[in-house]
Structures are given as structure tokens and as C-alpha cells.
Amino acid sequence: MTGHPALRIGTRSSLLALTQTGTVADDLRRLTGRPVEIVPVTTDGDVLTGSLSQMGGTGVFVTALRAALLDDRCDVAVHSLKDLPTAGVLGLQHVTPVRQDPRDALCSRAGHRLADLPHGARVGTGSPRRAAQLRLVRPDLDVVDIRGNIDTRLGRVHPETGDLDAVVLAAAGLNRIGREHAITELISVTDMAPAPGQGALAVETRSSLLEEDPVVARAFDQLDDPATSLSVLAERALLARLEAGCAAPVGTHATVSDGLLTLHAVVARPDGSEQLRHNQSTEVADTSTAEAVALGEAVADHFLALGAASFI
Numbered sequence: 348m349t350g351h352p353a354l355r356i357g358t359r360s361s362l363l364a365l366t367q368t369g370t371v372a373d374d375l376r377r378l379t380g381r382p383v384e385i386v387p388v389t390t391d392g393d394v395l396t397g398s399l400s401q402m403g404g405t406g407v408f409v410t411a412l413r414a415a416l417l418d419d420r421c422d423v424a425v426h427s428l429k430d431l432p433t434a435g436v437l438g439l440q441h442v443t444p445v446r447q448d449p450r451d452a453l454c455s456r457a458g459h460r461l462a463d464l465p466h467g468a469r470v471g472t473g474s475p476r477r478a479a480q481l482r483l484v485r486p487d488l489d490v491v492d493i494r495g496n497i498d499t500r501l502g503r504v505h506p507e508t509g510d511l512d513a514v515v516l517a518a519a520g521l522n523r524i525g526r527e528h529a530i531t532e533l534i535s536v537t538d539m540a541p542a543p544g545q546g547a548l549a550v551e552t553r554s555s556l557l558e559e560d561p562v563v564a565r566a567f568d569q570l571d572d573p574a575t576s577l578s579v580l581a582e583r584a585l586l587a588r589l590e591a592g593c594a595a596p597v598g599t600h601a602t603v604s605d606g607l608l609t610l611h612a613v614v615a616r617p618d619g620s621e622q623l624r625h626n627q628s629t630e631v632a633d634t635s636t637a638e639a640v641a642l643g644e645a646v647a648d649h650f651l652a653l654g655a656a657s658f659i
């Protein structure tokens with residue numbers, strides 16, 4: 348009898364994507380005992396060079412990978428969860444492994460923290476959420492719209508050739524590709540609420556594969572971390588209820604501790620002139636997915652009742 352065919356993991360070609368995919372490939376080899384093969388897939392997000400927030404944002408990195416899953420050109424895709432649109436796709440399911448550091452990181456050319464940057468310093472980010480929260484804590488900063496992969500953005504604060512005083516990037520991405528030395532401050536989630544799902548991965552596959560193949564189904568179960576899963580369900584339910592995409596000025600972070608799921612959230616005007624903040628908790632067990640979604644929606648409704656729609 349021949350062995351099982353290899354599990355094919357589709358991936359983008361960026362260093363971050365290859366690194367994230369490599370980690371999950373190792374986990375799946377160990378958990379299934381099967382060979383795992385890496386299949387390159389190109390996405391619009393890698394090819395187009397316009398401003399990300401102008402590009403139609405939602406899902407540019409994800410669509411081609413999902414098409415490859417649905418067309419049976421690969422079996423598994425690994426996404427940064429924050430890049431995954433909140434709307435589900437019929438026939439696909441994902442699990443969320445243990446989340447890494449959810450915080451945003453300041454990378455300053457001269458080693459500064461946010462509070463110590465000189466007056467009027469030029470700080471790069473392509474994210475309206477980060478721009479709005481930067482302006483809330485430091486209205487004097489000159490926030491510059493940038494894009495590109497992590498190394499391109501770090502190039503903007505290079506000691507000799509950089510043209511910016513600082514950039515803000517996700518700590519998880521920097522850590523994953525070994526660029527943690529560039530971080531000059533891990534910004535607290537209170538000062539800068541992260542993107543929904545930031546620091547977490549989504550490992551996605553066809554529902555039919557999980558139904559047909561108990562070894563793969565069990566491996567996916569083992570990959571999933573219930574605390575991460577409940578946290579990101581609440582964060583993403585908030586985002587979905589606000590009808591906000593990944594380019595919206597919405598920051599949120601949920602944690603599970605002692606059976607309590609707590610969601611912290613901020614909605615800010617892009618110009619940093621106004622913000623709404625809220626914290627709410629609910630008791631949960633590992634299986635309380637409906638409660639997690641309800642918490643995110645309740646916090647969104649709280650914001651909507653205060654007029655948040657005009658912020659987004």
C-alpha cells in the first residue's frame with residue numbers, strides 16, 4: 348500500500364508568509380505523520396503597489412489563496428488572521444493556533460519611545476487605525492502613509508538611508524522574521540489597541556477535507572488554541588458588526604483569564620480628534636463561541652449607540 352499523498356500548503360512568497368507557513372508545515376508533519384509540501388501562490392496584494400487602504404483593502408492577500416484551496420490546488424493556507432475578511436467562505440474553515448505578541452511596535456531611527464520622539468517627528472504607517480491612535484497620543488506628529496513588506500518599511504528608518512523618524516509595525520511580524528532588534532518600544536494595548544486578530548494565525552482548509560480525513564481533522568483540532576479562538580472571535584465579531592474592514596480605525600484586544608473573556612476596544616476618528624473606548628467581560632468555557640461573538644457584538648452596539656458609524 349502506498350502512503351497518503353502529501354498535504355499541500357499554499358503560501359505567498361513574502362518572507363513573513365514563508366516563515367509562518369513553514370512553522371505550520373512543521374506542526375502538520377508532526378501531528379499527521381504525513382509529508383507536507385509547500386505550493387507558491389501569487390496574490391494581488393503582492394503584485395499591486397498602490398496604497399493598501401486605497402486598494403479596496405479587504406482580502407487582497409487572501410483571495411488568491413482561498414481560490415487555490417477551493418480549486419484543490421492546495422489543501423491548507425496559512426494567513427495572518429488580521430488580513431482575513433470577517434465574512435466566511437462557504438466550504439472553508441480555519442483554526443487559530445496560540446496567538447503571539449498582539450502589540451504594535453515602534454521602530455525609531457534614533458532609539459526613541461513614542462513619548463520621547465521629537466516634536467513634529469515623521470512617523471510612517473499605512474494603517475488608519477495606527478494613524479488615528481498615534482495622533483490621539485501625539486497630535487504633533489507628522490503621520491506619513493507608507494506601505495510595502497516589513498523590510499521595506501524598516502528601510503524607511505535605516506540609520507543612514509532612512510527618511511522617517513519612526514515606523515509602527517506589528518510586533519508579531521517583526522518577531523517571526525527575526526527583526527525584533529529594530530523594536531524601540533512595544534506599545535501597550537491601552538495606548539494603541541491592535542487590529543482585530545493581530546498576532547494570530549488562521550490555518551485554513553476545505554471543510555470537505557476535514558470531513559473525509561480524520562487524521563487531518565484531529566491535527567486541526569490540536570492546532571487550535573481555545574483561548575485564542577474565543578478572543579479573536581470576539582474581536583472579529585466587533586469588527587463585523589461595525590461593518591468595518593481591515594482599514595478601519597478600530598482597535599481591539601481580547602484576553603481569556605480565569606474563565607473570563609474581556610474585550611477592550613477603541614474606535615477613533617482618523618484625524619485623532621475624537622475616540623470612543625470600552626471594556627466588557629463575559630464568563631466563558633472553551634466551547635463558548637456564541638458568547639464570544641455576542642460580546643463582540645454587544646461592544647459594537649455600544650459604540651454604534653454613541654454614534655461610531657460616523658467615525659468609520
Ligand SMILES: NCc1[nH]cc(CCC(=O)O)c1CC(=O)O
Binds near residue numbers: 548
Ligand atoms: N497588514 C500586513 C500584516 N499582516 C500581518 C502582519 C504582521 C503579523 C500579525 O499581525 O499577525 C502584517 C505586518 C504589520 O502589520 O506590521
